[in-house]
């Protein structure tokens with residue numbers, strides 16, 4: 393066991409220390425990988441040390457390194473070593489974190505860590521929450537809760553409102569919950585990509601007239617596209633007026649509550665009935681770790697609690713127990729909380745604050761450098777660590793810009809020095825960067841822009 397363990401740790405440490413020289417994007421064909429890794433299950437066992445080597449050469453060498461400092465695409469996932477070790481420990485003890493009987497220690501850590509997050513996001517003491525696989529599950533669980541609390545078990549005609557910038561996981565959650573397109577209202581946004589608040593109230597009034605039941609409004613605390621924050625305070629007022637649940641998706645952005653700039657941008661986040669935030673995004677945790685916070689812990693129980701005769705023994709009387717299986721979908725749950733708990737304790741909150749502020753500063757710095765370049769144009773300024781821009785030499789048409797963005801992103805990916813992807817803002821394909829890895833240096837940004845300019849010359 394020790395020999396295998398040392399080899400695993402050595403392999404991880406090598407990966408983390410040799411990161412600088414890695415090509416960020418590595419991929420092989422399905423045929424190649426099938427040839428190397430496929431075949432029938434061997435009858436006879438094989439040497440585990442050789443198998444670890446093989447995994448290193450053929451599996452881990454062919455993944456996108458989302459933990460690389462110059463991975464600017466999608467939402468980067470810069471983990472931390474203490475988090476990795478905490479996950480390893482939790483797996484080593486195979487903690488069953490579904491109820492107090494099986495895991496009082498782990499449930500206590502989950503409750504403490506959720507309480508810390510509640511404090512940071514200014515949620516009340518009577519609030520609750522739990523850790524989930526990620527933002528998609530947190531959003532889905534939030535809508536399930538909203539429906540239970542606001543519609544009880546009656547209504548099928550409940551409507552959900554959100555901006556057209558809301559992450560696709562929300563639409564997926566609605567689909568899974570059987571809330572069809574007829575009951576979804578993706579609404580327009582203003583020039584800053586924030587929900588059009590007038591359109592929101594108008595849509596609610598229209599639906600009421602038609603005999604529908606508006607029951608949930610979803611606000612963004614940092615959109616995936618541009619880091620935009622919806623007018624959360626105004627949304628909360630509308631939610632109150634029309635007896636709707638306000639869910640806030642801060643899967644990416646809520647981490648900025650640790651900084652002064654972030655708290656200003658995220659004003660009103662505490663007004664949500666529920667909030668999604670993902671420790672595996674900007675809280676530097678290895679996957680999978682999402683979190684759902686709710687203003688009233690009882691709402692989760694009301695939504696998810698069911699009983700079964702074989703679980704009766706888990707309902708300890710007189711204990712201030714937390715049976716997390718009553719708070720969410722999973723019964724068998726892993727011990728996700730340990731990684732955030734131990735890394736917050738190891739590094740201290742100050743280090744987290746500094747790292748998050750640095751991400752925002754790096755995005756500002758990138759914007760500043762790009763603004764100095766005549767042929768480049770900022771489309772959305774740096775907001776909560778995300779910016780969008782285009783290569784737009786004089787006279788370039790919209791369709792030429794579309795093509796430039798796609799081709800430049802492709803060249804960046806094949807080059808392997810950095811990773812940038814495109815998105816669409818107002819139907820224009822743009823280059824999007826989210827430079828939030830705490831190990832990123834200004835020299836990396838300068839070098840990235842140099843590469844972008846080189847690739848732009850090649851495609852332009």
Ligand SMILES: Cc1ncc(COP(=O)(O)O)c(C=O)c1O
Nearest residue numbers: 467526527528559561616643644
């Ligand atoms: C704002 C937002 N919400 C939800 C999600 C979905 O999170 P996950 O991929 O962890 O399920 C994402 C993912 O990037 C996101 O950016």
